[in-house]
Amino acid sequence: MGFFSKTCEYALRAVMYIAAQSSDGRKVGIKEVADRINSPAHFLGKILQNLSKEGLIQSTKGPQGGFYIEPDGLKRPLADIVIAIEGTRFLNGCGMGLSYCSQENPCPLHDDFKEIRARLNIMLHKTTIGQFNEKLIQGVLTLNK
Amino acid sequence: MGFFSKTCEYALRAVMYIAAQSSDGRKVGIKEVADRINSPAHFLGKILQNLSKEGLIQSTKGPQGGFYIEPDGLKRPLADIVIAIEGTRFLNGCGMGLSYCSQENPCPLHDDFKEIRARLNIMLHKTTIGQFNEKLIQGVLTLNK
């Protein structure tokens, strides 16, 4: 289907939305997030719950509660989200599905694929969760189809 | 999970194996292919059946029958396999799951992602199905974990 799984797509969009909103200390409810990133609310709830367990986002229950991200969290790389959801094989594994990627026993795509995989890793590790806050607030970037 | 789906991984490995074997006119049975690329035989059967309908590989039933690839087929790009299985969105779509990738309404990852996606497309379009035949026959490259 897509490049990332639906779960991962929702997670990336949601975390970026929460990041932008919490840049000025605001907490956001699951309903609002789901609305703004165009995802099923309850399903997103589960996803955010997991990311919260991993410490990638924070949450508080009750009135005035909601999801938010601590200042330090805004500096974490997107790779943390992708790895939390897709696992490490997505970013390290052999493109042709061999049990592990190796120089000694390479699959046919190894040489080209490892280059692309490396670039993907670089992108996801250099890009931080909070990096797009201003542009998201300005409305220059889109999160909802 | 993996970068490509299991189905696509099996397809890539199987087609390359068949390509190498049919470079000298030999046909191979499903059992042999499944064995050599380490995949469930019946499931692979379905996959190859589909690729056969698409004309990406050929097959004949009966004694001395099996799967093979016509000389022209060896020149086709791997992209044909990936597109047949994963669909076009995998290679063209927005990385964050927006309904389509656009310059005008970009998602936060758009600039970096389109570059990586382009490289992936280049790799899959420049690489042909028969390109690894010699090395596969020599045993320099691996298809079974």
Next chain:
DNA sequence: CCTATAAAAGACATTTTTGTCTTTTATTAA
């Protein structure tokens, strides 16, 4: 024609992903 072979086709079964709905728990504020 008959038989053996091997893919095609179809029927299921299992697992994973994706999605919905309800109940519980924690927190705030009145």
Next chain:
DNA sequence: TTAATAAAAGACAAAAATGTCTTTTATAGG
């Protein structure tokens, strides 16, 4: 303390991906 709020948690349900097994169809060769 009570009521309202909002996430956490749990129970399901639907759909898709993955996998297994059986039957049918086509073909080569005796």
